[in-house]
Amino acid sequence: MTPPDKTTANAPPSRLTTNTAARLRPILDLDRMVHEPARLMILSVLASAESVEFKFLESLTGLTKGNLSSHTAKLESAGYVKVHKSFRGRTPSTSFQLTPRGLKALTDYRQLLQTLSPSNAPPAGKPPRT
């Protein structure tokens, strides 16, 4: 392994590196609870309806029952989702509802993602707008 070049290691970061770092800094602000792909899909489905049954989430996301249970439990403990257990006829039914907190988290996440998308990237050499 070659030792790092002392001249470049001690040099101030280039403008391009600073800009990229500034542009990517919001990644650190991403809500990890929402960022997980399965949970992101669950929240997106819940955002379009008043409440959604377990079976509907299972059909749309294609997740297994165990995976879905585990992710919805995490979302519930974070206060993003409310769980209702009831009977539909004689069959027990579990339905989920997005809480205002969950909706805000999803909206913030999507906004942040849109800010980070390549189409919103500033032209090279120009600092990002803050």
Next chain:
Amino acid sequence: MDAAPRPTLPLLDALNAVTRDLSKFAGSAAGLGSVLGGALCLVAYLAHGLLPAPLPPAARLTFAAFPLAWIAVKETLRRRYYQRFGLAVPPVPRTDRAVGIFCLIVTCAVSAGVTATVLAVNRPWTVERVGYLAFVLLLPPCALLFRSAEEFIVGVFLLCQAAVCVAGHRYAFTETYTILFPIASVGLIAAGVHQHRLFLAARKRLLDLRARLPQEAA
């Protein structure tokens, strides 16, 4: 092992759209159920106008069965066919909720008024009279299952004509306002066909989406 692909924003928007379309079938959309209701309403309307009074017992029983058969088929289709992917309840706008409550209150008031009138008349309790009263009392609970304006008009008409048929009479339809019933029927049939096509398209999009979504993303 490859990392699971992340759902992109367009994919999430597609998920939203499919959820919105499928959730309509827990709300005002009934698809083929609406088509059946509209068709039964048209048949009953024409039959009342064309058949001579008094109606034969077989015709009376058939017309009396119309609303019950329609509600049974409509709700079965909704649960077994349109909600096969599970239930997603759509957000109901406040105005729609208010209109629904208003319609229910009017139905309850009409039902209570007619029931009081029937009970006030001192006549023997025949099968026809009991049948008529039964359909009048069925109006409010059935109105809970009518989820759109067209469904409400057609449903109330089917129940009212059933009550009249059971009592051995028929509607004459000499009043101009009765044209509302065939118009609502045609509207309900058109809406039903549109909703059914919407469901088929949503189902296709859902299956396509399932193939594109990250499988077992966790």
